[in-house]
Amino acid sequence: MSMVTPLGTASQVLTTPGIDLELSFNQAMQGLGLSSEVAHLIWLPLPMLLVLVAAVIGVLVTVWLERKISAAAQQRIGPEYAGALGVLQPMADGLKLLVKEDVIPARADGLLFTLGPVLVLVPVILSWLIVPFGQNLLISNVGIGIFLWIALSSIQPIGLLMSGYASNNKYSLLGGLRAAAQSISYEIPLALSVLAIVMMSNSLSTVDIVEQQNGAGLLSWNVWRQPVGFLIFWICALAECERLPFDLPEAEEELVAGYQTEYAGMKFALFYLGSYINLVLSALLVSVLYLGGWGFPIPIEWLASWVGQSIDAPFIQVIAGSIGIVMTVIKAYVLVFIAILLRWTTPRVRIDQLLDLGWKFLLPISLVNLLVTASLKLAFPIAFGG
Amino acid sequence: MNISTSTELICFAILSMVVVLGSLGVILLANIVYSAFLLGGVFMAVAGLYLLLNASFVAAAQILVYVGAVNVLILFAIMLVNKKEDLKPIKSLQIRRVLSAGVCAGLLLLLARVDLTTPWALPGPIAIGEQATERIGEHLFTDYLLPFELASVLLLMAMIGAIVLARRDVLITDVGTGDSVDQSLIEKASTPLLIDKSTTN
Numbered sequence: 214m215s216m217v218t219p220l221g222t223a224s225q226v227l228t229t230p231g232i233d234l235e236l237s238f239n240q241a242m243q244g245l246g247l248s249s250e251v252a253h254l255i256w257l258p259l260p261m262l263l264v265l266v267a268a269v270i271g272v273l274v275t276v277w278l279e280r281k282i283s284a285a286a287q288q289r290i291g292p293e294y295a296g297a298l299g300v301l302q303p304m305a306d307g308l309k310l311l312v313k314e315d316v317i318p319a320r321a322d323g324l325l326f327t328l329g330p331v332l333v334l335v336p337v338i339l340s341w342l343i344v345p346f347g348q349n350l351l352i353s354n355v356g357i358g359i360f361l362w363i364a365l366s367s368i369q370p371i372g373l374l375m376s377g378y379a380s381n382n383k384y385s386l387l388g389g390l391r392a393a394a395q396s397i398s399y400e401i402p403l404a405l406s407v408l409a410i411v412m413m414s415n416s417l418s419t420v421d422i423v424e425q426q427n428g429a430g431l432l433s434w435n436v437w438r439q440p441v442g443f444l445i446f447w448i449c450a451l452a453e454c455e456r457l458p459f460d461l462p463e464a465e466e467e468l469v470a471g472y473q474t475e476y477a478g479m480k481f482a483l484f485y486l487g488s489y490i491n492l493v494l495s496a497l498l499v500s501v502l503y504l505g506g507w508g509f510p511i512p513i514e515w516l517a518s519w520v521g522q523s524i525d526a527p528f529i530q531v532i533a534g535s536i537g538i539v540m541t542v543i544k545a546y547v548l549v550f551i552a553i554l555l556r557w558t559t560p561r562v563r564i565d566q567l568l569d570l571g572w573k574f575l576l577p578i579s580l581v582n583l584l585v586t587a588s589l590k591l592a593f594p595i596a597f598g599g
Numbered sequence: 600m601n602i603s604t605s606t607e608l609i610c611f612a613i614l615s616m617v618v619v620l621g622s623l624g625v626i627l628l629a630n631i632v633y634s635a636f637l638l639g640g641v642f643m644a645v646a647g648l649y650l651l652l653n654a655s656f657v658a659a660a661q662i663l664v665y666v667g668a669v670n671v672l673i674l675f676a677i678m679l680v681n682k683k684e685d686l687k688p689i690k691s692l693q694i695r696r697v698l699s700a701g702v703c704a705g706l707l708l709l710l711a712r713v714d715l716t717t718p719w720a721l722p723g724p725i726a727i728g729e730q731a732t733e734r735i736g737e738h739l740f741t742d743y744l745l746p747f748e749l750a751s752v753l754l755l756m757a758m759i760g761a762i763v764l765a766r767r768d769v770l771i772t773d774v775g776t777g778d779s780v781d782q783s784l785i786e787k788a789s790t791p792l793l794i795d796k797s798t799t800n
Contacts, residue, residue, distance in 0.1 A: 250601065250602050254602065325632075325636070355655060356655065356656075356728070356729035356732065357655050357656050357659050357732065360656070360659050360663075361655075361659050363659075363663060364659040364660070364662040364663040364667065365662070367662065367663050367666060367667020367668070367671075368643075368662065368666055368667065370667070370671050371636070371639050371666065371670065371671060371674065374671070374674050374675070374678065375636060377678075378632060378678055386678065389678075390675065390678060390679070393671055393674070393675060394675075397667075397668070397671060400667070417732065
């Protein structure tokens with residue numbers, strides 16, 4: 214039952230009858246003699262913790278996939294001793310980093326050196342606030358939804374610049390500057406392709422964006438209406454995550470490890486965690502924006518009516534909620550798989566090629582995409598969400 | 600006082616403290632990099648204040664524009680030209696300080712007067728919350744269209760200025776060979792990495 218937790222607020226629950234775990238939790242707490250407000254305070258961190266745990270588990274799975282797929286791409290076996298098929302290898306990596314000595318270089322700026330990784334990780338985790346796993350399965354259905362993610366991801370370059378500067382190392386500084394330049398250049402086409410989606414769904418909220426795509430299952434996904442936007446978004450998301458072919462800021466042949474060069478132990482782990490959480494988050498957002506989010510290829514409502522059940526029946530709701538979570542995760546991990554495969558099969562671009570691609574190719578294309586979407590919306594309001 | 604109002608009050612106190620102390624730090628700290636990072640913190644605290652006023656769109660826009668763009672560019676500029684050099688002693692520094700203090704005090708007086716004489720409607724109008732995005736869009740494209748367009752012209756001017764400054768039309772010749780030097784800013788794209796062996800043999 215806990216899988217279909219309506220994590221949203223009470224006001225959302227009023228519109229969709231069904232299972233409301235917050236309400237039942239509140240009543241159970243009041244049964245124990247606590248006031249409604251105190252029960253609400255106890256409830257508040259629970260969904261956040263759940264999503265945090267989900268994010269960390271997502272990272273562990275992704276790290277394992279990365280190791281296994283890279284091994285397959287290079288005809289190796291990859292990790293195999295830690296757990297069956299090496300599934301515990303990411304845990305071992307994490308534990309190793311946890312107990313490593315935390316070195317701060319002698320001439321480095323200790324305060325900024327510590328603050329940098331935190332500033333990189335926190336916005337990424339905060340962005341999970343808006344990722345929906347189902348109709349009511351998100352921490353908060355904020356009205357500005359996807360815009361919040363764009364705003365939060367713009368904080369990251371500050372953390373990168375900070376750690377690059379504080380390391381007092383020329384490779385770190387260069388890596389930090391490259392990271393900031395890259396993320397500024399790719400944020401613009403990214404935001405423009407999101408804007409085209411927002412224009413079609415008349416809302417910034419991630420829940421509304423998914424709802425708008427789930428009218429006719431697979432056929433109504435945004436990827437058919439926004440093929441160019443989908444590609445632009447995916448390229449920009451890879452660049453924002455600093456994945457190959459765009460991992461210029463940490464290009465090991467030129468910059469040792471870029472802004473991470475001087476980091477060790479848990480502070481390095483924060484960067485590592487941040488980059489993988491960001492990758493999973495980007496994949497989730499691609500699935501939300503373009504691949505119908507939690508939607509099954511055939512709408513759940515149709516399936517329910519074929520079985521002869523009401524969509525509001527508790528049993529159907531449990532199944533629909535579980536299918537929603539599974540669909541979101543499957544779509545996201547297909548994209549993660551593609552990202553990993555890309556990383557181990559493509560060469561790195563040069564910094565001038567990277568900036569040329571961003572400013573001279575993606576930016577004009579995304580502007581044209583926006584313009585075409587706007588005119589199609591005016592010309593065919595039925596198909597483009599007039 | 601219930602939990603939500605007291606949380607709001609505590610948040611307001613913390614955020615305003617960050618804004619005031621952070622701004623003081625921005626102007627008083629000797630290390631310019633610290634000032635720039637603190638400025639980012641101040642911008643974020645201001646976004647937090649907007650969030651307290653139920654203006655989430657304005658808060659996100661504040662973070663995107665001021666933290667994500669303005670502050671990053673400031674940091675970029677500082678780090679690209681981070682030279683340690685002793686500043687020349689400025690003549691008649693005391694008089695300049697007195698003058699600027701006078702100007703600032705005048706501004707403060709003006710703001711205080713505006714604050715005291717304006718008949719504030721308390722409590723203010725109810726925040727429209729989620730509809731704010733639509734309302735801002737409506738205003739930008741109707742009664743605030745002219746300022747909006749003027750701002751874009753201003754940005755265009757800044758952009759053209761930056762391009763003119765960045766284009767280096769002066770040709771530099773290589774001391775050794777006498778050829779003109781490739782001046783592309785970052786790594787050179789045109790230089791071939793492998794020497795063509797067919798010509799050398």
